Amino acid sequence: MTESYNTTNRREFLKRLSLAAAALPFTAESALAGALSSSGRKPRNVIFILSDDHRYDFMGFLNKPKFLETPNMDRMAREGAYIQYATVSTALCSPSRASILTGQYAHKHGVVDNNSRVPEGTRFFPQDLQKAGWQTAFMGKWHMGHASDEPRPGFDRWISFRGQGVYLNPTLNIDGRRVKRQGH
Secondary structure: OOOOOOOHHHHHHHHHHHHHHOOOOOOOOHHHHHHHHHHOOOOOOOOOOOOOOOOOOHHHHHOOOOOOOOOOHHHHHHOOEEOOOOOOOOOHHHHHHHHHHOOOOHHOOOOOOOOOOOOOOOHHHHHHHOOOOOOHHHHHOOOOOOOOOOOOOOOEEEEEOOOOOOOOOEEEOOOOEEEEEOOH
């Protein structure tokens, strides 16, 4: 059986992203009203998943290597989007995350290594999504300032942990409250 995946090249992705960004200055009401009236449907949900620490081609659906099985990533590529020619601006976790969230290179946003904090007042794209009426959430490893796991601007919901985290019996920061969890 041949499965098809929604592949998007970088140019098409940037074109779509630019169109979405151009719509952000409108008020939430007019943006949502326009989206509803033009298609008769609610705007789609957007889920951005950053899976790091693996090669660009280490996903089961790419068949490199043949033994690799990643059923959840395969399903997301099949039912969502797979950006075939995506690139990162830096090969380090923290600067790369900061670049994704700000749309800036590391020399602009100031997170130049894995120990740097995001400078106070840095604007993240989820703040613009909130302004346009979207609900936003961050779940996972923030990893930009080891000592703090506090909620950041632009997110309605927040679940994270300090630094690299503890994966067994972790203490999570859930919307500003520390919660001890059992297990993984």
